[in-house]
Amino acid sequence: MSIETAERQDTAPAAPEQPMLEVKDLVVRYGRGRKAAAAPAAVDGVSFSIRPGETVGLVGESGSGKSTIGKAILGLQTSAGGIIRFQGKDITHAGAAERRALGGELRAVFQDPNSSLNPRQSIGASLAEPLRLRGVTAAVARQKAEAMLERVGLPREAVDRYPSQFSGGQRQRIAVARALICEPKLVVCDEAVSALDLSTQAQVLNLLADLRDEHGLSYLFIAHDISVVQFLAQRVVVLYRGQVMESGPAAAVTESPVHPFTQALVAASPVPRAAEQAERRMLRESLGVRTAAAVTASQAGCPFSQRCPLATELCTAERPALRRVGAADVACHYA
Ligand SMILES: Nc1ncnc2c1ncn2[C@@H]1O[C@H](COP(=O)(O)OP(=O)(O)O)[C@@H](O)[C@H]1O
Numbered sequence: 001m002s003i004e005t006a007e008r009q010d011t012a013p014a015a016p017e018q019p020m021l022e023v024k025d026l027v028v029r030y031g032r033g034r035k036a037a038a039a040p041a042a043v044d045g046v047s048f049s050i051r052p053g054e055t056v057g058l059v060g061e062s063g064s065g066k067s068t069i070g071k072a073i074l075g076l077q078t079s080a081g082g083i084i085r086f087q088g089k090d091i092t093h094a095g096a097a098e099r100r101a102l103g104g105e106l107r108a109v110f111q112d113p114n115s116s117l118n119p120r121q122s123i124g125a126s127l128a129e130p131l132r133l134r135g136v137t138a139a140v141a142r143q144k145a146e147a148m149l150e151r152v153g154l155p156r157e158a159v160d161r162y163p164s165q166f167s168g169g170q171r172q173r174i175a176v177a178r179a180l181i182c183e184p185k186l187v188v189c190d191e192a193v194s195a196l197d198l199s200t201q202a203q204v205l206n207l208l209a210d211l212r213d214e215h216g217l218s219y220l221f222i223a224h225d226i227s228v229v230q231f232l233a234q235r236v237v238v239l240y241r242g243q244v245m246e247s248g249p250a251a252a253v254t255e256s257p258v259h260p261f262t263q264a265l266v267a268a269s270p271v272p273r274a275a276e277q278a279e280r281r282m283l284r285e286s287l288g289v290r291t292a293a294a295v296t297a298s299q300a301g302c303p304f305s306q307r308c309p310l311a312t313e314l315c316t317a318e319r320p321a322l323r324r325v326g327a328a329d330v331a332c333h334y335a
């Protein structure tokens with residue numbers, strides 16, 4: 001390359017990077033008919049995107065719609081509205097054949113590794129399956145399975161063993177190996193470490209981080225515990241009753257949350273030291289946020305208004321739009 005071309009390339013404006021995943025105004029409803037239409041949507045107008053190599057954390061209490069978003073992206077749940085684009089391609093209503101074609105590029109790790117590991121199938125056969133579906137020979141699939149097991153910290157001989165011969169943490173490593181064996185671009189991790197004890201959790205999180213950096217992977221990392229999400233994610237999306245309450249850079253959202261719900265979520269996340277735990281408890285109480293048990297069904301306005309200590313008439317009448325506050329986007333009239 002001549003010096004002139006090199007200079008020209010240096011000064012040329014960078015092409016805008018295409019997101020790995022784009023979710024826009026996603027709506028998901030369960031059930032059919034009039035009853036479903038009357039019930040609040042499980043996911044109600046959610047938008048976010050994930051850049052190549054980026055991890056976005058999706059956090060919220062149980063029942064807030066996190067898994068439903070993951071399922072819609074993976075094609076396991078139909079969407080009632082909105083658009084899902086993967087590498088620029090609209091996959092919102094992709095049919096089975098189109099999904100199969102994507103299969104290797106878009107993979108998942110769930111909380112319960114038993115959902116992706118058949119107890120009657122050897123580990124080698126489980127790992128080879130997605131490769132065999134793509135026409136890889138049995139011998140090559142076995143080699144790849146052995147190499148992948150080694151990469152996730154298990155012995156090569158594990159190929160001939162069965163899921164019941166491994167601990168929960170090891171089974172989760174195997175599930176990670178199975179998700180990554182087809183060299184995916186995006187992995188949806190839904191509560192992938194939530195069932196593990198703290199030290200195993202840390203090991204699997206480190207493994208996920210190493211694999212991401214080695215392969216330039218993108219993750220949608222779903223968890224109810226914001227401290228787990230904080231470890232991996234560059235950006236965090238906070239969900240409450242199917243709606244985004246706050247989203248932005250992980251440091252901003254987790255260290256100086258703006259939305260009253262995010263503040264409560266951070267105060268509720270467990271910390272290892274007893275003194276810190278007591279501080280968190282005091283903070284939680286001082287926030288005055290009511291528990292989820294106090295909430296009744298469908299309502300207009302801010303979805304958090306029944307629990308929010310700052311709620312006014314405006315909050316119960318009008319749903320707040322997301323707007324920029326500091327580094328984050330926040331849906332609160334008084335942020
Ligand atoms: N298969 C289903 N049928 C009907 N409702 C469901 C189903 N799965 C989830 N829901 C409801 O959708 C909402 C969101 O659930 P989910 O996405 O599993 O939340 P999360 O993963 O955040 O715990 C909840 O109110 C839940 O009860």
Ligand code: SF4
Nearest residue numbers: 302305308315332333
């Ligand atoms: S909009 Fe009102 S009810 Fe909702 S979080 Fe803000 S202050 Fe609380």
Ligand SMILES: [Mg+2]
Nearest residue numbers: 066067068191
């Ligand atoms: Mg879930």
